[in-house]
Amino acid sequence: MTIATDLTQLSPVKTESRFMNFLKKLKDNLARYYKGNPAAIIGSAIVGTIIVACLAAPLLTDKDPNRRVARGHQPPSAELWFGSTRAGKDIFSQVLYGGRSSLTVAFTAAAIATIVSLLVGVTSGYMGGKVDEVMMAITNIVLVLPGIPLLIILAALLGEVGPVVIAMLLGFTGWAWGARVMRSQTLAIRNKEFIIAAEVMGESKWRIITVEIIPNLISLVAGGFVGTTLYAIGAQAGLEFLGLGDASVVSWGTMLYWAQSSAAFIVGAWWDFVVPGAVIALMGAGLALLNISIDQVSNPKLRTGAYIKIWKRMKADVDAKRRGAKA
Amino acid sequence: MSVQRQQDEPIIEKPSIYVEDLVIDFALDSAMFNKKYMRAVNEVSFILKAGEALAVVGESGSGKSTCARALCRLYEPTSGKIYMQDVDVNDKKNKLSQRQYAKEVQMIFQDPFGSLNTVHNIRHHLARPLKIHHPHMSGDELEQRVIELIERVGLSPAKQTADKYPHELSGGQRQRVAIARALAVGAKFILADEPISMLDVSIRLGILNLMADMKKDGIGFLYITHDIATARYFAERTAVMYVGHMVEWGNSDSVTQNPQHPYTQLLISAVPEAGIRKERKAMAKKADIPLWKPESKGCPFAERCLQVKPECSQAMPPVTQLAEDHFVRCYLYEN
Amino acid sequence: MSISKQPLLQIKDVCVDYVTDNGNARAVNHVSLDIHPGETVGLAGESGCGKSTLAFAISNLHNAPALISHGEILFEGRDILKMDDEQLRAFRWNETAMVFQSAMNSLNPVITIGDQLVDVVLAHKDVTPAEAYAKGEELLQVVGIHPSRMKSYPHQLSGGMRQRVVIAIALILRPKLIIMDEPTTALDVVVERDIMDELFQLKDKFGFAILFISHDLGLMGEIADRIGIMYAGKLVELGTADEILHKAQHPYTKGLVRSFPTIHGPKVRLEGIPGNPLNLLETPEGCYFQARCSLCDSECINNMPPLIQTQTEPSRLVACHKVQPTSVRVEMPA
Numbered sequence: 001m002t003i004a005t006d007l008t009q010l011s012p013v014k015t016e017s018r019f020m021n022f023l024k025k026l027k028d029n030l031a032r033y034y035k036g037n038p039a040a041i042i043g044s045a046i047v048g049t050i051i052v053a054c055l056a057a058p059l060l061t062d063k064d065p066n067r068r069v070a071r072g073h074q075p076p077s078a079e080l081w082f083g084s085t086r087a088g089k090d091i092f093s094q095v096l097y098g099g100r101s102s103l104t105v106a107f108t109a110a111a112i113a114t115i116v117s118l119l120v121g122v123t124s125g126y127m128g129g130k131v132d133e134v135m136m137a138i139t140n141i142v143l144v145l146p147g148i149p150l151l152i153i154l155a156a157l158l159g160e161v162g163p164v165v166i167a168m169l170l171g172f173t174g175w176a177w178g179a180r181v182m183r184s185q186t187l188a189i190r191n192k193e194f195i196i197a198a199e200v201m202g203e204s205k206w207r208i209i210t211v212e213i214i215p216n217l218i219s220l221v222a223g224g225f226v227g228t229t230l231y232a233i234g235a236q237a238g239l240e241f242l243g244l245g246d247a248s249v250v251s252w253g254t255m256l257y258w259a260q261s262s263a264a265f266i267v268g269a270w271w272d273f274v275v276p277g278a279v280i281a282l283m284g285a286g287l288a289l290l291n292i293s294i295d296q297v298s299n300p301k302l303r304t305g306a307y308i309k310i311w312k313r314m315k316a317d318v319d320a321k322r323r324g325a326k327a
Numbered sequence: 328m329s330v331q332r333q334q335d336e337p338i339i340e341k342p343s344i345y346v347e348d349l350v351i352d353f354a355l356d357s358a359m360f361n362k363k364y365m366r367a368v369n370e371v372s373f374i375l376k377a378g379e380a381l382a383v384v385g386e387s388g389s390g391k392s393t394c395a396r397a398l399c400r401l402y403e404p405t406s407g408k409i410y411m412q413d414v415d416v417n418d419k420k421n422k423l424s425q426r427q428y429a430k431e432v433q434m435i436f437q438d439p440f441g442s443l444n445t446v447h448n449i450r451h452h453l454a455r456p457l458k459i460h461h462p463h464m465s466g467d468e469l470e471q472r473v474i475e476l477i478e479r480v481g482l483s484p485a486k487q488t489a490d491k492y493p494h495e496l497s498g499g500q501r502q503r504v505a506i507a508r509a510l511a512v513g514a515k516f517i518l519a520d521e522p523i524s525m526l527d528v529s530i531r532l533g534i535l536n537l538m539a540d541m542k543k544d545g546i547g548f549l550y551i552t553h554d555i556a557t558a559r560y561f562a563e564r565t566a567v568m569y570v571g572h573m574v575e576w577g578n579s580d581s582v583t584q585n586p587q588h589p590y591t592q593l594l595i596s597a598v599p600e601a602g603i604r605k606e607r608k609a610m611a612k613k614a615d616i617p618l619w620k621p622e623s624k625g626c627p628f629a630e631r632c633l634q635v636k637p638e639c640s641q642a643m644p645p646v647t648q649l650a651e652d653h654f655v656r657c658y659l660y661e662n
Numbered sequence: 663m664s665i666s667k668q669p670l671l672q673i674k675d676v677c678v679d680y681v682t683d684n685g686n687a688r689a690v691n692h693v694s695l696d697i698h699p700g701e702t703v704g705l706a707g708e709s710g711c712g713k714s715t716l717a718f719a720i721s722n723l724h725n726a727p728a729l730i731s732h733g734e735i736l737f738e739g740r741d742i743l744k745m746d747d748e749q750l751r752a753f754r755w756n757e758t759a760m761v762f763q764s765a766m767n768s769l770n771p772v773i774t775i776g777d778q779l780v781d782v783v784l785a786h787k788d789v790t791p792a793e794a795y796a797k798g799e800e801l802l803q804v805v806g807i808h809p810s811r812m813k814s815y816p817h818q819l820s821g822g823m824r825q826r827v828v829i830a831i832a833l834i835l836r837p838k839l840i841i842m843d844e845p846t847t848a849l850d851v852v853v854e855r856d857i858m859d860e861l862f863q864l865k866d867k868f869g870f871a872i873l874f875i876s877h878d879l880g881l882m883g884e885i886a887d888r889i890g891i892m893y894a895g896k897l898v899e900l901g902t903a904d905e906i907l908h909k910a911q912h913p914y915t916k917g918l919v920r921s922f923p924t925i926h927g928p929k930v931r932l933e934g935i936p937g938n939p940l941n942l943l944e945t946p947e948g949c950y951f952q953a954r955c956s957l958c959d960s961e962c963i964n965n966m967p968p969l970i971q972t973q974t975e976p977s978r979l980v981a982c983h984k985v986q987p988t989s990v991r992v993e994m995p996a
Contacts, residue, residue: 036683193436194444197505200399201456201512202429215446311681311726318731322744386850387821497938498709527708528877528921532934539931553851560923560932583925597855598925599881613856615820 036306037296043289050283054099065093065250073262073269083271085255086262091275094250099279101251105167105236110228112171113178114221118214120175121182126190126209136183143176151235155244162246166239170232178224182217189216219298223291230287237280252276342412342515343547344375344398344432349407351393352621366619367393369571370407370643375516380538380548382558382579384594385568388616391551394568395518398549399434400425430460433509437521439501443493449477449504450489456511476507481537499530503537516547524554535561555598559583564652567591570619570627572643577653587655590628609633626657634659669696670871671720671758671839676733678715678724680942687942689715689728691895694969696977699838702865702872704886704903706879706918710939711892713875717841720873721754737839756786759832763844765824768831769816775802775827776812782831801830806860822853829857833864841873846881858885880922883907888977891915894940894950897969900979911972911980913955949983957984 034040053060063069068088069080076083082091124135151169155161161169189195190213198208214221233252239245240253243261247254255276259265264272351368368390375381375398383391396402398409400416409416416428436442443452453473457464464472477485480503493501502522509517519538523531538548539561550562558565559579566576567590575588586592593610611631619627625640626632632639638658647660678690690712697703705713719730722742735742737757745753762768770778779798780791787794799809805826816824825845832840846854862885865872876882882889882903889906891899891914899912910916917935937954946952948963955962961983969981 193438193442196401197434197436197442197508198455200401200429200434201508202426202459203455212444212447216444218446307681307683307727311729314679314681314729314731315726318729322741386852499938527939528879529708529917529935530938532921532923532932533936536931536933555851556923556925559925560929580929593852595925597852599855599858599878599884600924600926611852 033293033297037293039289039296040293043286043291043293046282046286047290050099050279050286051103054096054103057093057096057100060096061090061093063090063093065089065097073264073267073272075269076271082275083269085258085272086264086269087258091255091271094255095252095275095279098250098252098255098276101163101249102233102236102253102280103283105163105170105251106229106232108167109170109174109232109236110225112168113175113228113232114225116172116175117178117182117224118217118221121179122186122209122213122217124179125183125186126205126213128190132183135179139176139179139183142173143180145173147173148235148238151239152242152244155239161244163249163251166236166245167232170235174228174231174235178228181220181224185217185220186213189213219294223294223298226287226291226294230284230291233280233283233287237276252280342377342431344516345410345413346374346394346398347372347408347410349394349397349409350405351390351397351402352405364621366621366623367571368397369619371568371571371573373566373573373576375547375549377515377547378542378545379564380542380550380562382550382552382562382565383568384552384555384558384565386553386594386616388570389568390571391568392520393571395434395520395549395551398518399432400429430513431515432518433512433514433516434518434520435502435505435509435522437525439498439505439525440493442505443501445493448490448492449496452504452508453477453489453511456508460513472511476511477504479510480504480507481533482507497530498526499533502526502534506534506537506541510541510546514546516549517541518549518551520551521553522550523557524552531557555583555594567594570617572627572656574628574657575653575655577650581650581653585653587649587653587660588628588657589632589634589659668698670699670701670738671697671873672734672736673716673720674734674736676716676719676735677731678712678719679729679731681727681729682943685943688945689895689942690719692732693892693895693897694733695890695897695900697839697871697873700869700871701888702874702886704874704876704882704889705892706876706882706889707892708877708918708939710894710942712895713892714843715895716892717760717843717873717875720841721758721760722750752786755782755837756835757837758839758841759835759837761825761828761832761840761842761845764848765821765828766816768828769824771816774813774815775819776814778827779812779831779834782834786835797834798830801834802827804833804864805830820853821849822857825849825853825857826860829861829864833868833870836868837870839871839873841875843875844877845874847876847878854881861885879907879919880924891918894942894945896950896981897979898951898981900969900977902978905978911985912982913957913984914951917954949981 066089069090070084070088072084072086072088074080074084080090080092082095084090085094120135120139124132150173154169155166158165195208195212198212203212236245236251237253237256240251241256241260243257245251245253245257247257256273259273259276262272264270349368349371350366352364352366355363355365371390371394373381383394385391393402397404404417411424411428411431414421414424416425418424450473453476454469457469457472473489474485477488482488482500482503488496496504506517517538523534526534535557542548548562550558552558562579564577565579565582566573567582567588568574569590575582575586575591582591583595586595589611596610611633614630617623617627617630625642626644629635629639636658644656644658644661646654646656648654649660673693673695675692675694676690677688677692680687680689693712693716695703705716707713715728718724720735720742722730722745724730730743737753742750742753769775776795776798779801780794783789783794783797784791795812798812802809802811807823807826807830811819811823816827819827829845846857849857858881872885874882874886879889886903888901889903890897891906891912893914899906899910899915906915907919910919914935920932921934923932935954940950940953946963948965949955949958949967952958952962965983967981967983969979970987972978972980972985972987
């Protein structure tokens with residue numbers, strides 16, 4: 001058996017081409033993700049559009065969301081696309097700038113919750129024994145605490161809480177479910193032979209967790225992040241609607257708060273509450289679709305790919321031929 | 328006591344692993360007091376020599392996999408010793424020899440689909456152990472060694488294989504990668520736990536032949552299997568285990584062609600032989616395989632043996648040497 | 663055992679396709695096979711050869727993305743593929759039963775085995791529950807299990823006993839054909855031996871036909887009258903057990919037979935078959951075995967070898983350009 005000593009056969013380890021390889025792999029992975037996955041396409045489109053619009057707020061509107069620019073409760077018009085609030089502020093601008101606040105809080109909360117759940121779940125699942133028992137006891141307690149009432153009480157205790165505090169509240173109370181999911185998946189992986197092989201080979205526990213186990217959990221992490229974002233948007237809007245947020249900061253939730261306290265429903269100024277509500281719902285739908293699409297990637301059996309249509313057509317043809325031949 | 332070492336045999340020059348009276352118990356519950364145990368391995372002794380293979384044959388519950396895992400130090404022996412070159416490998420004070428042992432004894436597993444991590448390519452699987460055990464190896468040298476290993480196990484073209492991910496390889500190819508990984512760590516002994524039983528039939532011989540070639544390079548094998556035919560084909564020596572006890576062992580041909588223990592005879596007669604429909608007389612009584620506990624006494628096969636004698640349920644029979652390399656533990660041969 | 667001339671089951675030119683986003687994989691490729699009453703036919707091959715797919719097709723059990731796209735399966739003259747749901751229900755288990763590889767996958771873990779036996783009887787026969795229960799006890803005794811185990815749950819039985827229960831469930835309606843898909847692969851060799859011996863006795867007693875699917879040629883040689891070898895969805899050789907094991911003609915069959923080291927034979931270095939199984943989404947123009955065959959030449963690369971009769975017996979068939987036929991050419995469409 002000749003051994004390849006021809007050095008031209010060795011792959012170049014230069015940094016530049018490693019980067020190009022990485023980009024190419026990224027492109028391939030994205031293509032694979034979107035192919036035949038309508039949930040991914042639509043979900044990304046919705047979420048992407050909303051995020052980009054909020055980031056590009058100064059380009060899309062020249063009105064300051066905090067200043068009075070028109071008479072109160074003006075219906076939507078060419079000048080004010082979404083009408084104005086009771087205080088005469090432009091709702092369109094408020095949606096865009098308020099979105100920045102809402103989305104930042106939501107993503108931060110999701111990030112906190114995902115990181116904590118990953119750390120707790122994987123450590124608990126991998127270490128087993130006493131560590132596992134203690135961590136699971138804590139997780140179960142946090143899980144059982146009623147979420148929204150706890151948030152209300154905490155928020156009320158702290159007075160009016162700004163977005164940062166809300167993000168932290170949501171993050172540190174919303175990790176428990178994800179931790180359980182990460183733990184059970186880690187347990188499933190933990191007994192696979194490649195983990196035993198890594199241990200026997202002398203790999204350190206820390207490296208096993210970060211290099212061998214966590215990469216297998218990527219789709220769970222992504223799904224958990226998206227799901228927690230969805231939860232955080234709704235929870236934040238709920239808290240602010242109840243008046244527990246900082247009402248002077250513009251966000252989708254406070255827009256609802258002001259709409260309610262200015263009796264928009266009664267006076268018929270539907271645009272005041274429909275617009276923020278619709279945006280929240282739309283964002284939620286987009287995130288839910290993204291979540292579904294991630295599930296489909298990790299479990300190909302859930303896919304509703306093009307092959308089903310082809311199969312149905314072929315089956316109909318074959319059945320027709322058989323029935324024809326029978327008669 | 329030790330039965331494989333002849334009294335005047337010199338300390339073995341080639342590297343070897345010597346297992347003496349290994350006992351492994353597992354807890355059946357998690358009670359604090361009065362814990363119940365089951366005995367998976369009961370006073371098993373054997374030698375693994377470099378460049379040779381020892382097959383351990385048995386059915387499920389025989390304890391053969393547990394032995395292999397104990398040899399890998401995945402399980403702590405309840406009692407008994409494992410020596411590598413006359414050094415006790417479980418001696419906690421001797422850290423250096425523990426690390427050395429970990430390097431030189433590696434395991435390959437039954438399931439080719441579970442033994443590789445699907446998120447890493449083959450290059451990573453082989454480069455990691457090289458980096459752990461040779462921290463000063465440079466990038467180019469590392470790559471060269473990876474390519475060498477891939478070619479050593481018969482996979483080509485090597486560079487393309489290195490870039491592939493496990494799901495792009497067949498079961499046989501993955502098993503070859505697992506063997507390459509064991510070599511990358513620096514294994515001198517490979518514990519193979521049913522390495523081919525989940526592979527396609529036509530692929531199995533390729534893997535066995537690869538392992539036979541590696542024996543010529545001085546690698547010693549512990550070959551765990553339920554398939555006696557491949558044990559005879561691949562291993563110079565065979566040991567038969569039943570419910571945690573080694574009941575017969577020695578030269579593979581002696582044990583398979585001339586089995587003496589009633590259990591071995593039952594096992595050999597049960598193997599289908601191409602197209603020959605044998606008239607089989609009952610070779611054992613129908614009984615469940617017993618759960619062995621530390622307090623259990625006697626020969627585990629006593630309940631099923633047709634030639635059982637009163638002493639069989641009293642104590643485990645002593646070792647009888649039938650030929651130069653053929654040993655059995657059975658009261659039928661006690662002299 | 664006299665084999666009557668009229669076949670019980672006729673598989674005629676059947677194709678089963680798996681529809682995927684990357685194209686159609688033809689898992690069973692124009693396969694024809696006859697099984698006569700009381701006969702045991704073995705189907706051997708490795709993973710991906712299509713033997714299990716064919717077994718599922720016989721009871722029309724396939725769901726998306728699998729599709730039986732061509733051919734007929736005639737059971738006592740009636741085409742199973744043309745049956746509607748009612749007729750299929752009456753057909754399944756009454757006429758044909760299946761025993762799968764892993765008993766734990768076939769048995770419901772939360773129902774006692776007695777209830778599972780009774781369910782099967784009540785689903786197909788108009789009897790009282792008490793009569794069904796008595797039938798269940800009878801069958802358990804037939805397979806060597808004490809009737810008191812009717813009240814046990816599957817996890818309370820050993821692996822061998824569970825497989826016996828599965829065989830009892832298959833036999834309970836006295837079907838004419840039993841399809842066994844690797845029934846003993848997951849069992850220890852001693853248990854496997856006991857079950858095979860009992861199966862033989864049951865077959866002698868009840869006279870059912872068996873389609874025995876396995877990769878273990880040695881085991882198949884003991885129980886089968888005829889053996890068919892499948893590779894990449896095609897039937898490449900068919901003959902009596904003796905002919906296949908000792909006078910194989912197709913290179914794949916020869917390689918397969920040589921892949922089993924024996925306990926008592928001479929100890930020689932065996933080679934198995936080089937290469938890897940074929941990817942069904944990338945099939946070549948010619949013979950599917952070309953990449954692994956030592957006799958391959960340009961004819962093999964370009965033309966698919968037809969399955970032809972090579973001896974005077976019509977049931978000795980081989981699909982290989984390198985095997986000379988001695989009589990009439992029975993051409994199967996490629």
